[in-house]
Amino acid sequence: MSVSIKDIANALNLSKATVSWILSGQGESKGFSEKTIKRVKEYAKSVNYRPNLVARSLSLGFSKTLGLVIPFLRDSYYAQMAYYIEKEAAKNGYSLIVCSSEGDGNKEYELIYTLIAKRVDGLIIAPTKTEVKGIKYLQKLDIPFVLVDRYYQNMETNYVIVDNFGSAYELVEALVNKGAKKIATLVTDAHLFVMKQRVEGYSAALREAGVKEDFALKVFVDRQNYRVDIDEKLDCLFREVPDVDGFFFTTHYLAMAAIRYMVKRGVDYHRFKMGVFHTMAGLDVLAPEMAATVFPIEELGAEAVDILLANIREGKDFVLQAKVLQNTFLPSIGDE
Amino acid sequence: MSVSIKDIANALNLSKATVSWILSGQGESKGFSEKTIKRVKEYAKSVNYRPNLVARSLSLGFSKTLGLVIPFLRDSYYAQMAYYIEKEAAKNGYSLIVCSSEGDGNKEYELIYTLIAKRVDGLIIAPTKTEVKGIKYLQKLDIPFVLVDRYYQNMETNYVIVDNFGSAYELVEALVNKGAKKIATLVTDAHLFVMKQRVEGYSAALREAGVKEDFALKVFVDRQNYRVDIDEKLDCLFREVPDVDGFFFTTHYLAMAAIRYMVKRGVDYHRFKMGVFHTMAGLDVLAPEMAATVFPIEELGAEAVDILLANIREGKDFVLQAKVLQNTFLPSIGDE
DNA sequence: TTGAAAGCGCTAACAC
DNA sequence: GTGTTAGCGCTTTCAA
Numbered sequence: 001m002s003v004s005i006k007d008i009a010n011a012l013n014l015s016k017a018t019v020s021w022i023l024s025g026q027g028e029s030k031g032f033s034e035k036t037i038k039r040v041k042e043y044a045k046s047v048n049y050r051p052n053l054v055a056r057s058l059s060l061g062f063s064k065t066l067g068l069v070i071p072f073l074r075d076s077y078y079a080q081m082a083y084y085i086e087k088e089a090a091k092n093g094y095s096l097i098v099c100s101s102e103g104d105g106n107k108e109y110e111l112i113y114t115l116i117a118k119r120v121d122g123l124i125i126a127p128t129k130t131e132v133k134g135i136k137y138l139q140k141l142d143i144p145f146v147l148v149d150r151y152y153q154n155m156e157t158n159y160v161i162v163d164n165f166g167s168a169y170e171l172v173e174a175l176v177n178k179g180a181k182k183i184a185t186l187v188t189d190a191h192l193f194v195m196k197q198r199v200e201g202y203s204a205a206l207r208e209a210g211v212k213e214d215f216a217l218k219v220f221v222d223r224q225n226y227r228v229d230i231d232e233k234l235d236c237l238f239r240e241v242p243d244v245d246g247f248f249f250t251t252h253y254l255a256m257a258a259i260r261y262m263v264k265r266g267v268d269y270h271r272f273k274m275g276v277f278h279t280m281a282g283l284d285v286l287a288p289e290m291a292a293t294v295f296p297i298e299e300l301g302a303e304a305v306d307i308l309l310a311n312i313r314e315g316k317d318f319v320l321q322a323k324v325l326q327n328t329f330l331p332s333i334g335d336e
Numbered sequence: 337m338s339v340s341i342k343d344i345a346n347a348l349n350l351s352k353a354t355v356s357w358i359l360s361g362q363g364e365s366k367g368f369s370e371k372t373i374k375r376v377k378e379y380a381k382s383v384n385y386r387p388n389l390v391a392r393s394l395s396l397g398f399s400k401t402l403g404l405v406i407p408f409l410r411d412s413y414y415a416q417m418a419y420y421i422e423k424e425a426a427k428n429g430y431s432l433i434v435c436s437s438e439g440d441g442n443k444e445y446e447l448i449y450t451l452i453a454k455r456v457d458g459l460i461i462a463p464t465k466t467e468v469k470g471i472k473y474l475q476k477l478d479i480p481f482v483l484v485d486r487y488y489q490n491m492e493t494n495y496v497i498v499d500n501f502g503s504a505y506e507l508v509e510a511l512v513n514k515g516a517k518k519i520a521t522l523v524t525d526a527h528l529f530v531m532k533q534r535v536e537g538y539s540a541a542l543r544e545a546g547v548k549e550d551f552a553l554k555v556f557v558d559r560q561n562y563r564v565d566i567d568e569k570l571d572c573l574f575r576e577v578p579d580v581d582g583f584f585f586t587t588h589y590l591a592m593a594a595i596r597y598m599v600k601r602g603v604d605y606h607r608f609k610m611g612v613f614h615t616m617a618g619l620d621v622l623a624p625e626m627a628a629t630v631f632p633i634e635e636l637g638a639e640a641v642d643i644l645l646a647n648i649r650e651g652k653d654f655v656l657q658a659k660v661l662q663n664t665f666l667p668s669i670g671d672e
Numbered sequence: 673t674t675g676a677a678a679g680c681g682c683t684a685a686c687a688c
Numbered sequence: 689g690t691g692t693t694a695g696c697g698c699t700t701t702c703a704a
Contacts, residue, residue: 002477048476048477054393099431141338256618281617284596285595285622286622
């Protein structure tokens with residue numbers, strides 16, 4: 001096995017305490033002699049000593065590790081989020097345990113439970129559905145956590161989200177200003193609060209512009225197999241509203257899927273006024289004229305971590321923080 | 337603070353040992369009375385007991401946690417890899433600490449060092465550059481690890497990679513069979529062994545087909561700012577070889593960037609015979625006719641974990657495993 | 673059928 | 689300047 005503080009202490013005829021202090025950098029402030037400090041450090045290096053952080057965690061009561069629970073790490077959106085969260089965490093000396101809940105509430109709960117057992121110092125969660133068992137549990141145990149991307153209206157938690165309503169409003173308003181009269185919206189995961197907000201933003205912008213809403217223009221796509229479901233739904237849309245002239249995609253991959261559909265059906269989609277919530281690579285070349293509202297993903301990740309760390313630091317005295325970030329409006333994604 | 341085994345023992349007038357055994361499910365096999373077992377379990381639940389896994393780790397000597405070091409979690413390719421690795425790890429009861437090395441060898445070393453200190457049971461690494469300090473360190477300490485995606489020819493390690501040479505060969509051969517004579521290849525991160533292999537596969541396929549290689553057809557793009565660098569390099573290519581009629585993209589985003597360029601320059605790229613190593617969303621609609629060789633990412637992740645766990649389990653007796661997976665050849669990405 | 677006690681590696685209050 | 693010691697929460701051997 002690897003060498004421990006005790007081994008070093010024995011070899012050098014010193015006490016564990018001395019070695020511990022010196023190795024954790026408190027040698028000088030504790031007033032140890034130059035000689036001893038040097039002796040310990042050199043010996044430690046020579047025998048390849050590396051601290052056992054799990055012992056340290058047990059002793060200190062914190063692990064310098066955070067937990068992240070997201071629906072799907074393979075989704076580029078969450079992957080980016082995870083990336084920036086990890087980055088900010090690392091900057092502050094924390095590691096990140098990443099878990100995918102697969103959009104399953106029970107799994108989410110299991111993961112949270114395990115993370116707690118592993119004694120992470122706090123967690124960041126992009127919650128799934130309306131399952132709140134895990135969240136409630138965290139609250140009961142008084143463990144710091146912050147919700148990202150989605151949140152619950154009726155619960156007091158830290159959270160950082162984007163202004164879904166406002167961004168959608170701004171986007172749809174732009175489409176209207178470009179002259180679109182019959183703007184369809186494509187929606188998926190419609191049960192999510194954030195999605196509802198986007199759709200409300202859409203409705204509000206239309207209302208404000210004096211355009212009457214048409215239910216036939218609201219297209220709901222099944223998330224699970226959206227790539228096939230969208231064909232059917234769009235066929236239906238074009239049948240019912242042949243003169244549709246605009247599209248508001250509530251999320252990036254719906255835009256991509258819709259364009260895939262148009263190309264397949266031979267529809268010249270460039271004639272539509274289009275806007276997408278959160279863009280993705282490829283869209284910019286397929287439809288450079290498309291407007292977009294882009295997530296401040298980096299900021300979102302960093303904010304989440306900062307709030308979490310503040311919560312961890314301040315403990316009981318911490319007052320919950322809710323942050324609503326603003327998207328960036330991009331008139332056309334081609335010139336980003 | 338949270339309740340511990342000791343608290344339960346005190347409250348129930350039992351010993352810590354008894355409680356520990358019962359709570360870890362060995363109650364019946366140890367032969368405790370029904371009554372005691374029930375009493376302990378119920379009490380534990382009533383006070384919301386949850387085990388402290390760090391204490392458990394310290395005592396047992398393993399953490400049931402793995403470490404993953406990849407260049408960039410925000411890259412969709414690595415994100416997917418991380419996703420499948422986490423999935424397989426979770427299936428086996430392990431958590432995953434994910435870290436991005438940012439393609440920086442020193443950072444990679446730091447991360448490995450920290451992961452070791454946190455006493456992960458093993459690590460999976462997609463190494464950067466030719467920096468092997470971290471790897472050497474792991475070997476010296478005899479800590480189980482497996483390399484993915486990239487590996488070092490001159491070192492004895494576990495690794496799982498794809499057949500880069502073979503896949504590239506197959507792809508370029510297909511382009512030749514479609515009639516392409518002057519096939520350019522776009523390369524980035526050319527110093528990487530895997531990239532070299534792909535380029536060699538390209539060369540070999542040309543050689544085999546009796547096509548003379550033209551250095552002007554080899555386009556090297558700077559990874560850091562490939563989106564701007566590629567314009568200049570392609571301008572140069574078209575100037576020097578105006579009748580280029582095929583493209584072999586050594587990685588997905590180069591294909592996307594090249595198409596972005598073509599669209600910008602008004603080049604009808606559909607006339608080219610094209611092939612890409614590893615595809616991405618959007619390419620299928622932009623160039624459905626493009627051939628591709630797709631990574632078995634899921635298999636790669638799962639294999640890596642399985643090998644790592646076997647190594648952890650068998651320890652000294654484990655014989656290192658090298659696995660070369662086969663890509664799937666896709667004649668045209670439009671019909672996947 | 674249950675308990676006592678040592679130990680995992682590290683920290684920190686308190687001594688000398 | 690340096691050492692003693694108790695303790696973090698859990699496992700496990702040995703005893704009773």
